[in-house]
Amino acid sequence: MRNSRKISASAAAVAALAIGLTACGTSSDPSSKPEGAKADTSKPLVVAASPVPHADILNYVKTHLAAKAGLKLQVKEFTDYVLPDRATQTGQVDANFFQHKPYLDDYNKKNHSDLVPVVSVHLEPLGLYSKKDKDLKSVKSGQTVAVPNDTTNEGRALKLLADNGLITLKSGVGSEAKLSDIKDSKGLKFKELEAATLPRALGSVDAAVINGNYAIDAKLKPAKDALVLEKAAGNPYANLLVVKKGSEKDPRVEKLAKLLNSPQVKKYIDDKYQGAVIPAFGAVKS
Template sequence: MRHTVKITATLAAAAALTLGLTACGSDSGSDSKADANAPLKVAASPTPHADILNYIKDNLAAKEGLKLEVKEFTDYVLPNTATEDGQVDANFFQHKPYLDDFNKKQGTHIVPVVNVHLEPLGLYSHKADDLSGIKSGATIAVPNDTTNEGRALQLLADNGLITLKDGVGTSATLADVEDAKGLKFKELEAATLPRALDEVDAAVINGNYAIEADLKPAQDALALEKAEGNPYANFLAVKEGNQDDPRVQKLAKLLNSDEVKKFIEDEYEGSVIPAFGAAS
């Protein structure tokens, strides 16, 4: 039986306050007293991250002598603040552009360990059957965090729905939309986007939230990011200095194993794509 702890986004304000009080005095080094035999506590988004971790916990961890404790978080802030202040040992939910932006803005010291998978960002609609159904005057919801909004706008531009200023790429903001082609935009927290589909004409949704909402990115998306050359691989991350924790290294090895690759391919059928390798 799984004992997975769920922590909701309602604690975000408290966590942010805690970070503010502790960050100035925090040490970016490792905890030299970490017990190599203690359970490794990992914060993760429910799907697919916690699903992958629970597969490892139930099927692979014991063989490596790893005790794994999975803590589910439903937002994109708490996993990093909890890792920074030591509530958890690691997290698994984010990509490098998001982490770089978070560390810069929050003064945290989180670093990637190993890449695991890619969740292609997609454009979804309950009102249009294909891209031609997105007409002038339509409202498209996009994630309101810096990195995912830029990524969403790039997806729209790649599919001819908008035109962005030259050179902005995935760092684009709404101010960089050179030609909206009559479209309107609504900025929402990434986790709420699936619930907004009935209120807007279309929404650009992160892969994990799409899957949680029973959307199948490989089938349901009107447009989907390409995997080739994509910088948004999701990875295992820790506080700087903890990369060599033996427990972390065991989990990194398992996350890049043949067994996990098969689990991802069988479970998500192209909606989540293995993207193994060293994270930089």
């Protein structure tokens, strides 16, 4: 997904996280933590999450709902799309909340991991943003569009551009598209960047396809600022609560899943994000 320098940096960060968690005596020590229904429910459930909106939602649950449900919740924020899955797989955290199923499936395949979804929570529509163009008609030949460099989100970004007539993909290619699958770029140039850096890159490119959480974190308002947004109907990119296989029956995980799909969380999402984040509750289809 990324070059070796980025992978090395991520590995170092994981090591640092492990040392920090051990020093704190967290319940997520992989050498002693039981799985599933045998988990020690007196200890906090440690969940890795992207800052916005995932950590915000979890912290709402922690502050307003968890105590009444008998759940101790600890939220650890991550700003990239690699470390949370690694930390969950190795037992450094108990769960994570940042990704959709196509990304999870791709990660499991490439890393031979066994992470599984527990429940679907919300959708963050992917959008095309620009500081130079005011609408889609202004995006023209010769301009540079930045897209996420991870496999699933790049395909998702290219499909968004194709669905709106900015590029043409090869026949039969959809959300799994790569740059090499572009049949007609219509004169556009593309720059692949790590998803988290895309908002900062807006000043150096003509437009960028940005994940909803990073757009919100950068104070962009998707419903207002995006030139175009993904449609919610039939969208497979709802964000999930994820655990290592075997931990689905951990009573703490079950409590959190129920709370994340509660009417209170739906109201919180609707009120806070005004359509930039959309509740998408329910079981996850395999």
